[in-house]
Amino acid sequence: MSSTTQDIVSKLWNLCNVLKDDGVTYHQYVTELTYLLFLKMAKETGQEQGIPEEWRWDVLETLQGLSQMEHYKELLLKLGSSSSGSSPLVQEIYANASSFIKKPVTLNRLVSEIDKLDWYSARQEGLGDLYEGLLQKNAEEKKSGAGQYFTPRPLIDAMVAVMQPRLGDVIQDPAAGTGGFLIAAQHWIREQQDLFALDEAEQQRFYTRTFYGMEHVQDTHRLALMNLMLHGLDSRPGQGGIWYGDTLSGDGQSLPPATLILTNPPFGTKKGGGLPSRTDFTYPTSNKQFCFLQHIYRALQPGGRAAVVLPDNVLFEGNVGKQIRQDLMDKCNLHTILRLPTGIFYAQGVKTNVLFFSRASSEKGNTKEVWVYDLRANMPAFGKRTPLTREHFGDFEAAYGPDPMGLAPRIATGPEGRWQRFSREEIAARGDSLDLAWLKDESAEDGADLPEPAELAQEAMVELEGALEDLRAILAELGEEVEELV
Numbered sequence: 001m002s003s004t005t006q007d008i009v010s011k012l013w014n015l016c017n018v019l020k021d022d023g024v025t026y027h028q029y030v031t032e033l034t035y036l037l038f039l040k041m042a043k044e045t046g047q048e049q050g051i052p053e054e055w056r057w058d059v060l061e062t063l064q065g066l067s068q069m070e071h072y073k074e075l076l077l078k079l080g081s082s083s084s085g086s087s088p089l090v091q092e093i094y095a096n097a098s099s100f101i102k103k104p105v106t107l108n109r110l111v112s113e114i115d116k117l118d119w120y121s122a123r124q125e126g127l128g129d130l131y132e133g134l135l136q137k138n139a140e141e142k143k144s145g146a147g148q149y150f151t152p153r154p155l156i157d158a159m160v161a162v163m164q165p166r167l168g169d170v171i172q173d174p175a176a177g178t179g180g181f182l183i184a185a186q187h188w189i190r191e192q193q194d195l196f197a198l199d200e201a202e203q204q205r206f207y208t209r210t211f212y213g214m215e216h217v218q219d220t221h222r223l224a225l226m227n228l229m230l231h232g233l234d235s236r237p238g239q240g241g242i243w244y245g246d247t248l249s250g251d252g253q254s255l256p257p258a259t260l261i262l263t264n265p266p267f268g269t270k271k272g273g274g275l276p277s278r279t280d281f282t283y284p285t286s287n288k289q290f291c292f293l294q295h296i297y298r299a300l301q302p303g304g305r306a307a308v309v310l311p312d313n314v315l316f317e318g319n320v321g322k323q324i325r326q327d328l329m330d331k332c333n334l335h336t337i338l339r340l341p342t343g344i345f346y347a348q349g350v351k352t353n354v355l356f357f358s359r360a361s362s363e364k365g366n367t368k369e370v371w372v373y374d375l376r377a378n379m380p381a382f383g384k385r386t387p388l389t390r391e392h393f394g395d396f397e398a399a400y401g402p403d404p405m406g407l408a409p410r411i412a413t414g415p416e417g418r419w420q421r422f423s424r425e426e427i428a429a430r431g432d433s434l435d436l437a438w439l440k441d442e443s444a445e446d447g448a449d450l451p452e453p454a455e456l457a458q459e460a461m462v463e464l465e466g467a468l469e470d471l472r473a474i475l476a477e478l479g480e481e482v483e484e485l486v
Helices: 003-014 016-020 026-044 057-062 065-079 088-093 104-116 119-125 127-140 153-163 180-192 200-209 218-230 250-254 288-299 320-331 390-400 424-429 453-477
Strands: 171-173 211-215 241-244 258-263 300-311 332-339 352-359 369-374 419-423
Touching: 003 016, 003 119, 003 127, 016 026, 016 104, 026 057, 026 088, 026 104, 026 119, 026 127, 026 218, 057 065, 057 104, 065 088, 065 104, 088 218, 119 127, 127 180, 127 218, 153 180, 153 258, 153 300, 153 352, 153 390, 171 180, 180 211, 180 218, 180 258, 211 218, 218 241, 258 288, 288 300, 288 320, 320 332, 369 390, 369 424, 419 424
Parallel strands: 171 211, 171 258, 211 241, 258 300, 332 369
Antiparallel strands: 300 352, 332 352, 369 419
């Protein structure tokens, strides 16, 4: 991201303080900002045709005080309705939209500050980068709770690089969040392929029939639609894009079979501990990761490939977990596991891995060996002081090799190295656990590497404040009075 884009992102994020003073919470902030930014960015990119004239930025910007506030609230209602004449994309972005702003002066300040930004430079740099920078800023802010939807960009780029998306792929992310994987895959293809050399039909197919995703949190879905639009990808009913729906319900069965799946499913169990409403899973479970994993390897076409971020428990949980791992290794060639460092996700303390596999045409015995790269043991404590970069994945990408199916020749690095091979028989002898570790993690036992007590206390306070903020928001949504703690 350029320094100009970073500067604009910082200015936009600082408007958070204006909204905070009006009682808007962190997790509401980017959603509120998106309603306004969409109007402004549509004007700046010459894409206002989907917005009826009376609801465009220029009209909102000329109004003041109470009349501006009333116009804005009516605008949110109208643009989400088909009766207003707005385009399907606009209707989806503003579906069930309502403002959290209470004071006209707050809205006026936001509109004025957004209008004053250096939009010429932003257009030159790319508005997509600007918006993605804002989403990242929101994810980094622990109080926003957005970290669960945001996969660090260096990890996305490393996964895309070894999977090598190509023209003709049908690419899917069943837990799309804000669309990071699909956008990175598009960027990779554009770098490898001259799209202008394609005929009109091929170009049309690329933009409308290549990228598919699903997101079930409506506010996150809005952000995803905006993100895709600013990166040149539209979402249309019956065509590509990110659809609003729950992959673990019947909605997920509408996603087309894919040749490439890139995803980071949400952690945790199904709300209330109930089973998902999907009826086509062989192994019913309330564990969302195991449900998503079943969806992924079932949704792959024969010869298709996948890279999936999953927490440690998926590697070793027994009972139905073991059955699903066995089924995965039967139907697919699970050729590579990348053990990720802790601290790289904004949801702190979560231990994760990336599973790389390809779907075979037969149903049994397709995994012969699994290669494991340990990027967790003896790694720095990642965070604000030591940010994760693409360079941290360089050795893994070299070890993985140039074949996206994981079939390039590989050489293990010995018991002291990070790259080891495990046969299917060795894994079976471990009870089909894929929690394959061999390096002693010296850093885990070294108290000198721990942050100062004051820093730990500060982090704990931030976590607690964020949790309280979320609870207040839930009570407010339920219409309950929120008592302030003295």
